[in-house]
Every structure is written in C-alpha cells, then in structure tokens.
Amino acid sequence: xxxxxxxxxxxxxxxxxxxxxxxxxxxxxxxxxxxxxxxxxxxxxxxxxxxxxxxxxxxxxxxxxxxxxxxxxxxxxxxxxxxxxxxxxxxxxxxxxxxxxxxxxxxxxxxxxxxxxxxxxxxxxxxxxxxxxxxxxxxxxxxxxxxxxxxxxxxxxxxxxxxxxxxxxxxxxxxxxxxxxxxxxxxxxxxxxxxxxxxxxxxxxxxxxxxxxxxxxxxxxxxxxxxxxxxxxxxxxxxxxxxxxxxxxxxxxxxxxxxxxxxxxxxxxxxxxxxxxxxxxxxxxxxxxxxxxxxxxxxxxxxxxxxxxxxxxxxxxxxxxxxxxxxxxxxxxxxxxxxxxxxxxxxxxxxxxxxxx
Numbered sequence: 001x002x003x004x005x006x007x008x009x010x011x012x013x014x015x016x017x018x019x020x021x022x023x024x025x026x027x028x029x030x031x032x033x034x035x036x037x038x039x040x041x042x043x044x045x046x047x048x049x050x051x052x053x054x055x056x057x058x059x060x061x062x063x064x065x066x067x068x069x070x071x072x073x074x075x076x077x078x079x080x081x082x083x084x085x086x087x088x089x090x091x092x093x094x095x096x097x098x099x100x101x102x103x104x105x106x107x108x109x110x111x112x113x114x115x116x117x118x119x120x121x122x123x124x125x126x127x128x129x130x131x132x133x134x135x136x137x138x139x140x141x142x143x144x145x146x147x148x149x150x151x152x153x154x155x156x157x158x159x160x161x162x163x164x165x166x167x168x169x170x171x172x173x174x175x176x177x178x179x180x181x182x183x184x185x186x187x188x189x190x191x192x193x194x195x196x197x198x199x200x201x202x203x204x205x206x207x208x209x210x211x212x213x214x215x216x217x218x219x220x221x222x223x224x225x226x227x228x229x230x231x232x233x234x235x236x237x238x239x240x241x242x243x244x245x246x247x248x249x250x251x252x253x254x255x256x257x258x259x260x261x262x263x264x265x266x267x268x269x270x271x272x273x274x275x276x277x278x279x280x281x282x283x284x285x286x287x288x289x290x291x292x293x294x295x296x297x298x299x300x301x302x303x304x305x306x307x308x309x310x311x312x313x314x315x316x317x318x319x320x321x322x323x324x325x326x327x328x329x330x331x332x333x334x335x336x337x338x339x340x341x342x343x344x345x346x347x348x349x350x351x352x353x354x355x356x357x
Contacts, residue, residue: 137241138244141241141280141283145279146241147278147279148276150275151272153298154320163277164282164292165282165292166291167326169356170354172350173323173351174321174327174346174351175325176201176202177271177293177356178202181206181273182208182209184304184333186333187331190331190335191219191223197343199343200224200226201226201355202227203220204227207254210255210262211258227267228267229270229290231251232251232254234274235251237276237277238277238281252285268289268291270293295328296322296324296327297320297327297328298328299313299317307333313335314338
C-alpha cells in the first residue's frame with residue numbers, strides 16, 4: 001500500500017505540472033484515482049482502454065502496466081544514457097586512434113629505410129672501383145695499369161726489365177732502326193746509302209706516311225728492309241688505351257689496312273710513338289701479335305729546325321751504344337750526312353748490322 005501511495009503521489013505531481021505548463025485547470029479525482037488518472041493524461045478514451053486492457057487482472061496491477069508508468073520510467077533512463085554514451089565514445093575513439101597510428105608509422109618507416117640503404121651502397125662501390133682499379137676505363141684490360149712511362153735516349157735503367165719490350169738482342173751486333181712520321185725529304189738519300197753500304201734497316205712508319213708515300217714503302221721492302229707499325233697519326237698508346245682497348249685496337253688496325261693495301265704484307269713490329277708506353281697499352285698490342293721495339297741508343301735528332309752538326313751528333317750518340325743495341329735514328333738532314341760515317345765507325349768497333357727479328 002505504501003508503494004502504491006508513492007506511485008499515486010508521483011502521478012498526481014506529474015499531471016499537475018503538465019497542466020500548469022499547458023495552461024489547463026486542475027480537477028483532482030475524489031474516487032479511484034488509480035483507474036481514472038491515466039485518462040487525464042492521454043485523453044477521454046483512455047479510461048475505456050485502461051478498463052479493457054488488463055482483462056481479469058485486479059485494479060492493483062493497473063498502474064504497473066499503464067503507458068504512463070512505462071513512459072515515466074523509460075524516458076529518464078533512455079535519453080540521458082544513450083545519447084551521451086554514444087557520441088563521445090564513438091568520435092574520440094575513432095579519429096585519434098586512426099590518424100596518429102597511420103601517418104607516423106607509415107611514412108617514417110618507408111622513406112628512411114629505402115634511401116639511405118640504396119644510394120650509399122651503390123655509388124661508393126662504383127666510385128672506388130673506377131678510381132683505384134680501372135681509372136675510369138672499361139673493357140678486358142681495365143685492371144692493368146695505364147701509368148705513363150717514357151723511354152730514355154740511353155741504355156734503359158733497371159726498372160725497364162718489368163716490361164716486355166725489346167731494345168737489345170744478340171751480342172756483337174747492332175740493329176739499326178728509323179722512325180718516319182712524315183716524309184722529311186731525305187728518305188731516298190738514306191736508302192741509297194744503305195744500299196751502297198749493304199746495311200738493312202727496320203723502318204717504323206705511320207699510316208699517313210704509307211698513304212702519302214706508298215712507292216717509298218715498297219722500295220724499302222724491295223731492297224730487303226723491314227717495315228713496322230708507328231701508329232696512325234703518331235698518337236701514343238697511353239692516350240689511346242685510356243678509356244678502353246678499343247681506340248688503340250682501331251688505331252692499329254687502320255695502320256694494318258693501309259700497309260696491306262700498299263704492299264700486300266703484314267707486320268708484327270711496333271714502335272711506340274714518342275717513346276711513351278704503359279703496361280696496359282703494351283699488353284693490348286702484344287695480344288694483337290706485336291713485338292714492341294724500343295732502343296738502346298738514340299739522341300735528340302727529331303727537331304728539323306734545330307739539327308745538330310755531324311760532330312755533335314756523333315758525340316751524343318756514340319756514348320750510348322753497347323753491343324746488341326737497337327739504335328734509333330730519324331731520317332733528317334744531319335743523319336743523312338752522318339749515316340755513311342756511322343756505319344763505318346761501328347763496323348770498325350767490330351759490330352755487324354742486322355734486322356730486328
């Protein structure tokens with residue numbers, strides 16, 4: 001009963017508040033408030049619904065199942081609990097959790113891991129290999145040193161034994177050679193002297209000389225002399241072998257083509273232009289079948305505008321000559337005059353003249 005009294009009191013208070021807000025008059029019931037009170041809230045037909053809806057149930061159960069009681073108990077619990085709990089829980093949980101987790105983890109993990117590993121691993125390896133091993137060159141001979149060396153006028157010093165070139169042969173003989181980059185106007189005079197003295201010489205000529213003087217080259221061969229390769233355009237082998245073997249090979253093959261076209265012959269002898277050479281260049285030429293011919297005695301006779309006298313030439317040249325030496329001369333004016341005396345002087349020392357093998 002006490003519980004029912006509390007319920008009735010709450011219903012009356014709720015009804016009064018609603019009527020005041022709606023501007024209606026208050027008519028409090030005098031009998032059976034539990035059965036008639038729902039009619040005040042929902043309208044005139046609600047009393048009929050309240051009487052028929054319970055069926056055989058007693059009047060005490062009517063307030064517990066009425067729509068008014070359900071509305072009062074449901075509204076305060078549903079509205080405050082559902083709306084505040086859903087909105088704050090969904091939005092803060094979704095946005096902060098998704099964005100911070102994706103951006104900081106994906107971008108820093110991908111970019112730093114790729115760039116520092118790929119680029120440094122590739123470039124230093126290439127740079128180091130090029131500078132210390134190949135010096136910027138490629139090809140089959142890239143690992144062989146292309147360090148520049150220059151031949152001296154006199155007998156080679158001890159370091160030359162590391163190379164495979166030839167500058168001295170059989171004891172008791174001299175091997176006279178002459179280099180012709182271009183026609184100096186004294187070749188026929190020299191050929192005449194050699195013919196008269198019965199001396200055979202190895203001439204090293206350039207491609208240009210062959211093309212411009214094919215008749216002289218053929219005369220050399222016809223009179224028993226030898227002809228060797230002195231390059232195309234007088235370019236030293238260090239320059240030609242700098243990037244790869246190809247330029248040196250092509251330069252040499254041009255000479256071979258010109259020589260064969262003019263004479264129908266081939267040659268296995270090579271004289272390094274300028275006396276400049278390297279291990280790489282020599283290896284390339286040797287693999288092409290050439291013997292590199294240096295010299296054991298020579299002097300500065302190649303400047304046509306500064307030719308020494310015959311006596312000065314003898315003084316500079318003779319001191320370098322040793323048994324078995326290859327002797328280098330250029331067919332300029334002084335040597336054309338010196339040659340007859342030179343042949344006689346060397347024979348007077350007991351030397352015979354022979355061709356380079």
